[in-house]
Amino acid sequence: MRLLLAEDSERLRQTLATAFRRSGYALDETANGNDALWMAKEGTYDAIILDIMLPGLDGLAVLSDLRKSEIATPVLLLTARDSVPDRVLGLQAGADDYLPKPFALEELLARVQALCRRNYGKRSSTLVTGDLVIDTTARTARRGEVPLDLTAREYALLEYLALRAGEVVTRTEIEAHIYDELVSPLSNVVDSAICTLRGKLAVSPDSPPLIHTRRGQGYLLGTP
Amino acid sequence: MKSIRSSLLIRLSLVMGILFIASGAAIYSVVRAGIIGNVDDQLRLASIGARELLTPEHRSQRPAKPDKRGKRWTEFEQEESGLYFQAWDAQGDVAVRSESLGDNVLPNPGRAGKLDQFFTLNLPDGRQLRAMLFAINPQLKRMAGEVERSEKPRSVMVARDLGDVHRTLSLLLGGIGACGVFVAIGGWLMISRGLRLGLAPLALLGEKAATIHAESLASRFDESTLPSELLPISRRLNDLMARLEQGFDRERRFSADLAHEIRTPIAELQAVAETALRWPDQSTPADFNGILETSRRMQSLVEKLLALARWESRPAVATAEVLIPELLEDCWALFEKKANSRGLTLHRRLPPDLVWRTDVGMLRPIFENLLSNAAEYATDGSVIELIADADSLSLSNQAPRLSAAQIPLLFHRCWRLDPSRSDSSHFGLGLPLAKACAEALGCTLTARLEGAILCFDLRAAEKKFSPVIFA
Numbered sequence: 001m002r003l004l005l006a007e008d009s010e011r012l013r014q015t016l017a018t019a020f021r022r023s024g025y026a027l028d029e030t031a032n033g034n035d036a037l038w039m040a041k042e043g044t045y046d047a048i049i050l051d052i053m054l055p056g057l058d059g060l061a062v063l064s065d066l067r068k069s070e071i072a073t074p075v076l077l078l079t080a081r082d083s084v085p086d087r088v089l090g091l092q093a094g095a096d097d098y099l100p101k102p103f104a105l106e107e108l109l110a111r112v113q114a115l116c117r118r119n120y121g122k123r124s125s126t127l128v129t130g131d132l133v134i135d136t137t138a139r140t141a142r143r144g145e146v147p148l149d150l151t152a153r154e155y156a157l158l159e160y161l162a163l164r165a166g167e168v169v170t171r172t173e174i175e176a177h178i179y180d181e182l183v184s185p186l187s188n189v190v191d192s193a194i195c196t197l198r199g200k201l202a203v204s205p206d207s208p209p210l211i212h213t214r215r216g217q218g219y220l221l222g223t224p
Numbered sequence: 225m226k227s228i229r230s231s232l233l234i235r236l237s238l239v240m241g242i243l244f245i246a247s248g249a250a251i252y253s254v255v256r257a258g259i260i261g262n263v264d265d266q267l268r269l270a271s272i273g274a275r276e277l278l279t280p281e282h283r284s285q286r287p288a289k290p291d292k293r294g295k296r297w298t299e300f301e302q303e304e305s306g307l308y309f310q311a312w313d314a315q316g317d318v319a320v321r322s323e324s325l326g327d328n329v330l331p332n333p334g335r336a337g338k339l340d341q342f343f344t345l346n347l348p349d350g351r352q353l354r355a356m357l358f359a360i361n362p363q364l365k366r367m368a369g370e371v372e373r374s375e376k377p378r379s380v381m382v383a384r385d386l387g388d389v390h391r392t393l394s395l396l397l398g399g400i401g402a403c404g405v406f407v408a409i410g411g412w413l414m415i416s417r418g419l420r421l422g423l424a425p426l427a428l429l430g431e432k433a434a435t436i437h438a439e440s441l442a443s444r445f446d447e448s449t450l451p452s453e454l455l456p457i458s459r460r461l462n463d464l465m466a467r468l469e470q471g472f473d474r475e476r477r478f479s480a481d482l483a484h485e486i487r488t489p490i491a492e493l494q495a496v497a498e499t500a501l502r503w504p505d506q507s508t509p510a511d512f513n514g515i516l517e518t519s520r521r522m523q524s525l526v527e528k529l530l531a532l533a534r535w536e537s538r539p540a541v542a543t544a545e546v547l548i549p550e551l552l553e554d555c556w557a558l559f560e561k562k563a564n565s566r567g568l569t570l571h572r573r574l575p576p577d578l579v580w581r582t583d584v585g586m587l588r589p590i591f592e593n594l595l596s597n598a599a600e601y602a603t604d605g606s607v608i609e610l611i612a613d614a615d616s617l618s619l620s621n622q623a624p625r626l627s628a629a630q631i632p633l634l635f636h637r638c639w640r641l642d643p644s645r646s647d648s649s650h651f652g653l654g655l656p657l658a659k660a661c662a663e664a665l666g667c668t669l670t671a672r673l674e675g676a677i678l679c680f681d682l683r684a685a686e687k688k689f690s691p692v693i694f695a
Binding site: 008009010011015016018019033054055058080081083100101105106 | 499503506
């Protein structure tokens with residue numbers, strides 16, 4: 001999952017960026033409203049965490065511009081303004097969620113996760129594909145009764161494929177949603193990660209493969 | 225609880241009652257006087273008849289119509305006619321009485337004078353009479369009819385029973401009373417209704433005032449619909465509400481700004497702590513340094529707020545002679561490095577031995593905050609002008625981003641030029657603190673914008689607080 005974090009408090013932005021990255025999210029960050037608008041328009045994000053009081057262009061203006069541009073990326077407003085009129089204003093401007101400061105990090109992560117899930121039309125926190133069960137709340141996966149030992153990035157890749165189960169996911173999409181840094185077009189980082197993940201999903205010799213390669217297109221998660 | 229309407233209703237009812245009673249009494253008196261006047265006229269006529277009866281010479285001089293004469297005669301003869309006469313001789317003995325008197329005897333009022341006398345008298349049987357006493361010619365020749373002669377009559381009294389008059393007056397009194405009841409009820413209702421209508425604007429004003437609360441201070445009393453008597457009140461109320469609205473807005477803005485100043489560092493602390501707890505093996509000293517730095521920033525904020533509260537409560541001033549150039553140098557030293565890095569120059573124009581008698585503890589925060597503000601916001605490479613004399617100090621610097629409308633906001637607590645409040649090194653409390661200190665010293669601190677030059681003026685507001693040159 002790729003997130004955009006727009007927050008002008010440097011310490012808070014850095015801390016949240018660390019927390020999101022450690023939770024397996026790819027993340028871009030900015031302290032300026034104008035930059036946030038540009039990044040949201042140019043990039044592909046699963047959710048945007050937006051402060052309202054931003055220098056340059058305030059968060060509500062960024063949000064309104066995004067919605068006018070028909071960019072439907074879920075937006076969570078993170079702000080010190082906690083009055084009911086402020087919340088109503090934010091939600092009416094097109095926000096999908098509103099979290100006033102100070103907040104519990106756990107709650108922010110859960111809300112962002114729910115936003116990302118809803119972005120792919122999933123309401124349940126459990127994703128099931130064949131005998132693969134992913135608990136997005138606990139951020140764990142198991143194949144049948146066998147738990148899978150995944151790194152944060154591997155989990156993020158598997159969750160992303162599971163959210164789009166039955167669809168062909170291109171390498172570019174995987175790079176955009178899972179990897180923080182710009183990945184070289186010649187890099188085989190995605191292929192390598194898929195290979196590793198396939199190995200971890202093969203919990204027994206008779207486990208049917210779940211990740212299928214579509215030559216020239218990408219990868220598909222699904223039962224054979 | 226006193227009510228204007230009840231009070232007015234009672235007073236107007238009382239006044240109306242008194243006026244009605246006075247009017248009724250006047251009407252009754254006038255009518256009674258008129259009726260008595262009529263009776264007196266009738267008595268005069270009757271006196272002519274009596275004269276005719278007692279003095280034929282008089283009758284021959286003033287012949288009366290036969291029917292009238294006959295009628296007068298008849299009334300004196302009939303016992304129930306209510307018209308009587310009685311004559312006394314020179315010795316005061318009854319000389320003649322009309323038959324209509326029956327067994328009654330009229331009391332002797334004394335000798336008649338030259339003028340006719342009218343009075344009211346009571347008979348022993350309780351009847352009240354109106355009487356006229358007059359003198360007749362003493363050369364009485366003969367008596368008329370059945371009137372017997374004992375002595376020559378000298379004084380004659382004709383009298384008329386006032387029974388009819390009393391009945392008429394009783395009817396009049398009853399009518400006035402009935403009218404009084406009607407007028408009392410009708411008047412009370414009309415006054416009550418009139419007062420309700422008349423005081424309706426006042427009631428509306430009261431109702432409108434009762435609906436005012438903190439969220440509706442933007443509303444105003446509609447002066448176009450109010451009577452002129454209430455206009456001064458509504459104008460004062462509108463002025464008051466405008467001031468209250470400004471005050472509430474200022475407090476709301478301060479609360480919101482302060483909330484932002486406090487919430488963001490708390491969120492930082494919470495996020496850093498939760499991240500460290502969630503991934504303990506990945507926490508670094510930088511996390512703890514961040515917590516420390518944020519804590520120090522919050523401490524600074526709290527200290528500034530406490531200082532502001534302390535100066536706003538007008539603490540006691542401990543005056544001493546303060547060498548102003550020296551104090552300014554001390555304060556400027558705190559910001560000189562930053563000012564130099566931005567190419568700012570401080571031009572000082574003040575006597576080198578300028579001394580003020582003031583509280584240095586309050587003067588220092590003023591100088592520090594004014595100089596800090598200039599060092600922070602003056603245009604890079606510009607000049608900061610400082611001028612001071614015996615009772616004032618002015619500090620000016622270029623401030624091209626500031627508008628005239630923002631000048632009054634400079635002294636609002638937690639106000640910042642940058643609405644995003646991104647710079648965490650300031651809280652927007654420096655200038656309010658400086659102003660609070662200036663007011664505690666009995667001075668004024670004002671700001672003005674001349675073109676793109678922002679100028680702060682510190683002046684003694686009252687002579688007794690005025691700093692003076694040390695002699």
